[in-house]
Amino acid sequence: MELRQLEYFLMVSKTNSFTRAAERLYVSQPAVTNAIRSLEEELGIQLFDRNQKQAILTTEGQVFCKHVENIMRGVSTTIFEINELKNLNNGVLTLAITPIAGTRPIPMFLKMFKKQYPNIKLSFIEGNVPEIQTLLIEDKADLGIVILGDNNILLDYTRLGSQELVVCCSKEHCFQRKNSIELSELVNEPLILLTQNCLLRKIIIKEFERLNTLPQIAFESNHIQTIKSLVACNAGLTILPQDLCDTSLITIPLNTPVMIDIAIAIKKNKALSHAAQAFLDLAKETFV
Template sequence: MELRQLEYFLMVSKTNSFTRAAERLYVSQPAVTNAIRILEEELGVQLFDRNQKQAVLTAEGQVFFNHVENIMCGVSKTIFEINELKNLNSGLLTLAITPIAGTWPIPKLLKIFKCKYPNIQISFIEENVTEVQTLLIENKADLGIVILGDNNNLIDYTLISSQELVICCSKNHCFQRKNSIDLSELVNEPLILLTQNCLLRKIIVKEFERLNTLPQIAFESNHIQTIKSLVACNAGLTILPYDLCDNSLVTIPLDTPLTIDTAIAIKKNKYISHAAQAFLTLAKENFLKHHEN
């Protein structure tokens, strides 16, 4: 049974004529007649009473008509909705994102995307890098936005920005007038960092390990705003991407610059929805390059 047969059946039912049905469908009458004959053979019933001047539905034909009309209505609605998705007039984009990765240029990219595709809904899942990558592998998110450094070989990464890390201190701290600072000067300073499962924390600790030491961590938190508030009241120093700092803190560059790379992550060989592909295309057009393991 084919959709074409059902379409022919409905047209004959509505016009009560094989000839008029063929005319409206822009096909030959034999094509319509043959399609209905095959349909009747498949069903094992006669759908039309051909002994009258018009093609009149039999009792079985009327039952079939009631159901087929609903089916074809559903098919038309489905095709319309699929075309809406293809044309990016609707859809849902699920982004798994790490708190640090959500800095510039991600807000700008999201604004561009939303202006271009206002009818696509965007849903965020905020997790650490490991969890974001797990969500991608398990197909629970379309795309991930992560910091590079703990890459998974099941995932492709598109690098979109690099950002410098800076030292943040309060306006009352003794470092506040420094033009730059060496990481070794922080060895005995109390630091306020993100929790251990955060990749930024791991990157910072690794830099201290290069100096054969470890940071003196006074506080740790999952929330950037909590960290900044503690720094602002002079409870310690922190190290953050420059774009996460604000006027409540003093920012000091490192003598040896330390940067982090932000990338869009996607599971390898995964089918990409039209919405996800549009987001990825915008990122590539506006920012950087592809990066693979």
């Protein structure tokens, strides 16, 4: 059974004539007749009473007609919705993001994307890098915004840029007048970091390990704002990307800069939706 046959059937039922149906469909009458006959043979019923001057639906044909009308309405709605998605007039884009996605270029880019595609809804799932990689591999997110450094072979990455890590302290801390600082000066200071499974924390720990030491971790949290609030009340120091620090904190650059790379991650060989492809294309135009 083909949509073409259903379209011919509805036109014959509407015009009560094979000839007029063919004229309105811009096809030959035999094409309409053969399509209806093939449909009747497939269904094993007679759809039209051909013994009258007009093509009149049989009882079975009337029942069939009601269902075909519903089918064709559904097809029309589906085509319309698909075209809306193709034209980026509708759709949902699910982004898996790390807490570090708050660095200044990312929110500005999201604002730019929303302005360019106002009808695309952005839905966010927050997690650490391993969690985001799993979400992407299991097709539970369209794209991920992550830190590079623990890459998964099942994913492709598009680098967006780099961020410098800085030491953050309260305005009451004894370091608050420093213009720069050595990482070794933090060894005896209480640090407030993201949780153990966070890649940023692993990067920071590795920098301490290069000095053959480990930091004193006083607090850990999944939330950047919680960490900044603890630092602001002088509960300890933290190390964050420069753009995540605000005026409530003192920021001190490291004498030996430590950089992190931010990237968009996608599942390899994934057929991207039009919305996801538009997001990736705009990111490449903006950052790459």
